[in-house]
Amino acid sequence: MTTRVTPLVIALLLTTSFSVSLISSVSAAPELSGVWLLNLPDSESELFLTAEGQRILNAYDLLNDDPSLACTPASSARIWANPNSLIKIEQFADRVQISYELFDLRREIPLGDASTLTDLPSTRNLDGTYFSEMGSSFAHYEGDHLLIESRNHAPGYIRTSRGIPQSANTIALEDLSVVDGVLHITHTYSDSTLFEQAFVLNYTFYSASETDVSIYNCTDADYDWFNALNAKPEGDSQ
Amino acid sequence: MRAFLLLAALMLGLCPAQAHHSTNANFTQEIISVVGVIERVRFQNPHASVLIKHTEADGEETFWLIESGARTTLERQGVTLDLLEIGSKITATGRKGRRDYTMYLQKIIFEDGSEFIPQPDLN
Numbered sequence: 001m002t003t004r005v006t007p008l009v010i011a012l013l014l015t016t017s018f019s020v021s022l023i024s025s026v027s028a029a030p031e032l033s034g035v036w037l038l039n040l041p042d043s044e045s046e047l048f049l050t051a052e053g054q055r056i057l058n059a060y061d062l063l064n065d066d067p068s069l070a071c072t073p074a075s076s077a078r079i080w081a082n083p084n085s086l087i088k089i090e091q092f093a094d095r096v097q098i099s100y101e102l103f104d105l106r107r108e109i110p111l112g113d114a115s116t117l118t119d120l121p122s123t124r125n126l127d128g129t130y131f132s133e134m135g136s137s138f139a140h141y142e143g144d145h146l147l148i149e150s151r152n153h154a155p156g157y158i159r160t161s162r163g164i165p166q167s168a169n170t171i172a173l174e175d176l177s178v179v180d181g182v183l184h185i186t187h188t189y190s191d192s193t194l195f196e197q198a199f200v201l202n203y204t205f206y207s208a209s210e211t212d213v214s215i216y217n218c219t220d221a222d223y224d225w226f227n228a229l230n231a232k233p234e235g236d237s238q
Numbered sequence: 239m240r241a242f243l244l245l246a247a248l249m250l251g252l253c254p255a256q257a258h259h260s261t262n263a264n265f266t267q268e269i270i271s272v273v274g275v276i277e278r279v280r281f282q283n284p285h286a287s288v289l290i291k292h293t294e295a296d297g298e299e300t301f302w303l304i305e306s307g308a309r310t311t312l313e314r315q316g317v318t319l320d321l322l323e324i325g326s327k328i329t330a331t332g333r334k335g336r337r338d339y340t341m342y343l344q345k346i347i348f349e350d351g352s353e354f355i356p357q358p359d360l361n
Binding site for chain 2: 062160214
């Protein structure tokens, strides 16, 4: 039997070969893809702040300074550690994409070294607004782990409940692995201006039944509209 | 403690396992109840809420914001706020907020005595 190899067949073969190459590359990586939900409680290391770190923490006013009041992520740690919010991880040959339901955040992390960093933050919401509070990230695989390093952070808060700060000097390392179906993340924050020792958080996540995150559409997160309702007229001393 | 709080404050020793981190920061463990008329129902993120107007014996009116979980969370739990009709008189019970006139909802009791508990696992 004679087979005629047409240009179309060649193109198909090349495409197939390229696809297999991509899949092979991805299949060598640990399987982290899926939709995840936070287990509670999470845990954290003891906090050793520098004088500057302590100053920022002392000045923090939860009721006014929490970036969440503006539907803004305070830090990547704050977004990971949000109960009941779906997180979807997708692995590609050249990048990892993490979709956080909270605030509709989409984080695109190139695989490679620090040379893959760009001036743009890695995270934006569905409106296209970038959030440097989440830093600029790159990642690589080491054995069964995905390691994400983030730099170029805007000032923010690792823990909004207490005002544990991050700064432009902060370097964050997220170590992701799946053990027995549970996603484990160790999140290490280093910043010599804020911490005497690295601040380490540990989270675990269970696999959710959902296949995608929902649209969050954060609205009216602040209390201005409500406070206005109970505001006393000027001159009313009561 | 303002006079219109119906129940004496109770210290609830439980820390809800499913609570939002910021919920624990923004709301105390003190349980209060407030009577009011529903003015607005907001089924949205980051927090669904019910706005009620409370009227004191002397006629002074205050608005209370009764907050609950995120819309997306409530939807996954099969919870809607459809039972809450504008104009209904209710008694809302929950954790007193650190902001004035706010509460994290545990239970609403309607005038006919029926109850609405959106997140029983948090109570």
